[in-house]
Amino acid sequence: MRIATWNVNSVGARLPRLVEWLSLVRPDVLAVQETKCAADSFPYDAVREVGYDVEVHGDGRWNGVGLISRVGFDDLRRGFDAEPRFPTDDVPPEARAIAATFNGVRVWSVYVPNGREVDSDHYAYKLRWLDALTRTIESELPAYEKFVLTGDFNIAPTDADVWDPSVFVASTHVTEPERAAYRRLVGLGLVDLEARALKGDHPFTYWDYRAGSFHKGMGMRIDLVLASKAVATAVTDAYVDREARKGKGPSDHAPVVVDLKD
């Protein structure tokens, strides 16, 4: 079984690249984030033409997550109970989480809030959201031996996960409270799968569009695959597909691809 995650940064803008990538890599399940489209405007037909079904959770302009599968869907879930809202409880939750089960493997696709500035309202929301996600995963995990929590976490777990730690001092993505939230998730009994980089030593998954960051190696590892032990022990390969970050009209994130023994 091949499972992948990819922050596509707009499924509308990325559709040609997405369809090309699905046809080339043929994952069984792809978790997508930042689809940036409402559920009723998703380009379902284009994805179906290459053999995939889609379930999405979408707001419209921002956020949006989905699961793209060629092995069906079971037990679909959009969002989660007591999901924090922003800026107030008067608004619905943002579309940041969707889950389904594929041949017995439970997969969550999540897009963790960015956080913007440390100690901002957005940062507090990010930590609240991570805390609520942790409680949800904790409650679901006992029901599934094979479990994958994947997506764009907007957290670099260690200093090795950013191209230059000195650049990120006092920035979001690397602060201790964010890293502690990551460790609490992993502490539920998950393994942060070590994807290999196709070039160099750092399996970065994101490179800013600006300043030639990609070709200078100025990246971050913020797209993660957290897996239960039953999944982790079945891994035969895991890699960051930096090829998808090259060429015309790429996302600023690269996919992470994980292969599992049957």
Add this chain to the structure above:
DNA sequence: ATGCCTTATTTCATAAGA
């Protein structure tokens, strides 16, 4: 060993991304 921001929108400017 690859190309120097990109996206959607209440569009010709803005907010957001990380």
